[in-house]
Amino acid sequence: xxxxxxxxxxxxxxxxxxxxxxxxKHAAEQLGDVVFVELPDGGKSFAQGDDMAVVESVKAASxxxxxxxxxxxxxxxxxxxxxxxxxxDPEGAGWFVKIKISKPEEFEAxxxxxxxxxxxx
Amino acid sequence: MKNQPQTPQPQKSPLRFLPLHELHVGxxxxxxxxxxxxxxxxxxxxxxxxxxxxxxxxxxxxxxxMGQAWLxxxxxIGEDGAHEKIAxxxxxxVPGEIQKLKPGRIRYSVLLNDQGGVEDDLMITNPLGDENRxxxxxxxxxxxxxxxxxxxxxxxxxxADLTVWETRALLALQGPKAAxxxxxxxxxxxxxxxxSMMEVEIFDSKAMISRCGYTGExxxxxxxxxxxxEALAQYLLDHEDVAPIGLGARDSLRLEAGLCLYGHDMNxxxxxxxxxxxxxxxxxRREEGGFAGAEKILGQLRDGASKLRVGIKPEGRAPAxxxxxxxxxxxxxxxxxxxxxxxxxxxxxxxxxxVNEPHTESGTDVQLIIRGKPAPAKICDxxxxxxxxxxxxx
Numbered sequence: 001x002x003x004x005x006x007x008x009x010x011x012x013x014x015x016x017x018x019x020x021x022x023x024x025k026h027a028a029e030q031l032g033d034v035v036f037v038e039l040p041d042g043g044k045s046f047a048q049g050d051d052m053a054v055v056e057s058v059k060a061a062s063x064x065x066x067x068x069x070x071x072x073x074x075x076x077x078x079x080x081x082x083x084x085x086x087x088x089d090p091e092g093a094g095w096f097v098k099i100k101i102s103k104p105e106e107f108e109a110x111x112x113x114x115x116x117x118x119x120x121x
Numbered sequence: 122m123k124n125q126p127q128t129p130q131p132q133k134s135p136l137r138f139l140p141l142h143e144l145h146v147g148x149x150x151x152x153x154x155x156x157x158x159x160x161x162x163x164x165x166x167x168x169x170x171x172x173x174x175x176x177x178x179x180x181x182x183x184x185x186x187m188g189q190a191w192l193x194x195x196x197x198i199g200e201d202g203a204h205e206k207i208a209x210x211x212x213x214x215v216p217g218e219i220q221k222l223k224p225g226r227i228r229y230s231v232l233l234n235d236q237g238g239v240e241d242d243l244m245i246t247n248p249l250g251d252e253n254r255x256x257x258x259x260x261x262x263x264x265x266x267x268x269x270x271x272x273x274x275x276x277x278x279x280x281a282d283l284t285v286w287e288t289r290a291l292l293a294l295q296g297p298k299a300a301x302x303x304x305x306x307x308x309x310x311x312x313x314x315x316x317s318m319m320e321v322e323i324f325d326s327k328a329m330i331s332r333c334g335y336t337g338e339x340x341x342x343x344x345x346x347x348x349x350x351e352a353l354a355q356y357l358l359d360h361e362d363v364a365p366i367g368l369g370a371r372d373s374l375r376l377e378a379g380l381c382l383y384g385h386d387m388n389x390x391x392x393x394x395x396x397x398x399x400x401x402x403x404x405x406r407r408e409e410g411g412f413a414g415a416e417k418i419l420g421q422l423r424d425g426a427s428k429l430r431v432g433i434k435p436e437g438r439a440p441a442x443x444x445x446x447x448x449x450x451x452x453x454x455x456x457x458x459x460x461x462x463x464x465x466x467x468x469x470x471x472x473x474x475x476v477n478e479p480h481t482e483s484g485t486d487v488q489l490i491i492r493g494k495p496a497p498a499k500i501c502d503x504x505x506x507x508x509x510x511x512x513x514x515x
Contacts, residue, residue: 008122008123009122010122023122027122031122032163032167032168032169032369033167033168033169033170035169035440035463035470036438036439036440036463036470038439054125054439054492055122056439056440056463057168057463058168058169058172058369058370058373058462058463058465059162059168059369059372059462060124060125060442061124061125061440061442062122062123062124062125063122063123063125064122065122065123
């Protein structure tokens with residue numbers, strides 16, 4: 001499993017041709033207490049950069065963009081029912097969706113962990 | 122992840138810093154511009170826990186950005202009838218009963234323009250002591266304080282002087298434990314009536330303590346010299362029940378309490394009747410008029426207004442933010458959300474906004490257009506969380 005990061009503070013973990021996607025620990029800290037999450041329906045396809053999900057704190061609403069093109073094959077209903085899970089474990093149990101990717105080259109172009117750490121430093 | 126657009130804050134002159142700026146930074150406060158000041162939005166505790174802390178214990182807010190000023194008669198300070206004179210002057214701009222406001226008492230009111238629109242909301246205090254007859258102490262919103270002061274000088278300049286108290290800081294201590302905490306320093310605050318003020322000597326200087334606030338909880342606002350505010354803040358924060366609270370929780374607390382945020386929930390184009398704060402219009406004033414915009418406001422009191430500020434309860438989990446369109450179930454536009462968020466104590470999304478008649482009745486079904494999709498909601502009574510103001514024991 002390889003994990004990459006986007007400039008919009010998402011993490012993307014690749015296993016076979018499926019990626020798990022969530023927001024980074026840094027993003028969750030910046031956002032504060034998450035009170036609402038809206039996820040796309042399974043089966044829906046997105047191009048890289050499309051609005052894919054919404055995450056809201058007490059203060060503000062943020063869009064989560066599709067970090068990579070492909071089709072939604074699974075969504076994490078747990079964070080819809082209990083949005084605080086996103087803060088508790090953003091890079092684990094607080095994952096958002098799983099996507100079957102259509103353009104593997106997009107994954108390769110994302111930042112690795114060292115590059116993301118530099119990016120938020 | 123990108124923040125969705127929010128209503129932009131107008132940026133004017135360079136940012137100003139609070140007297141307690143270093144303290145906020147030292148406490149880990151996340152600072153951001155608000156009303157021309159660099160203000161703490163939240164501390165490491167986070168908005169949600171800060172909010173709950175105020176409802177359960179006590180929170181300290183630095184509200185030194187607010188405008189504090191004295192309105193004083195040009196002549197005759199201390200004389201019999203001086204209060205009635207300064208009050209009558211101010212009553213030309215506010216619809217509240219000020220002439221009968223007793224020394225040591227506070228009234229919430231609004232500054233009006235000639236069209237009956239609200240230029241700001243404010244607290245008006247009649248100070249204690251015969252020698253202060255003919256003076257009124259005003260606390261106004263930071264974002265519009267310069268306009269407020271200009272309006273007061275222009276309209277009342279012939280009879281009154283306005284002295285802005287630039288060297289003054291203002292702290293708010295709010296929550297069910299606020300009285301216990303402050304009574305350790307000033308025992309007499311324990312049985313102060315709600316909306317009253319007392320003058321005390323603390324940290325070798327004169328302070329004014331007012332029992333009021335902006336959270337729906339019991340609490341106090343303490344006006345004192347900026348040079349002493351750090352000593353007071355440290356004293357209060359040393360108490361285990363007190364936590365520093367940022368603007369984020371201040372906003373969610375006042376929203377749950379159903380209180381207006383000026384510039385959002387009312388502005389120069391909304392009247393106090395439309396803003397649903399008609400309680401601020403005194404009984405005598407309704408009979409006599411004699412305030413800016415009286416014709417329109419009294420007309421609305423008599424005939425009703427065409428729109429009204431109401432509480433809105435989304436039925437789903439998605440918060441409806443400021444600017445969200447409100448529609449009737451058949452899809453007609455009937456209003457707009459002016460404040461909306463998640464209510465941490467309420468435990469769900471809450472909002473307020475303006476809707477047109479005949480959709481203002483509590484229980485009316487509406488829909489909110491959130492990210493292009495209709496979400497069901499109901500008009501509801503406010504506050505969303507019961508107010509917990511102090512009532513004197515008989």
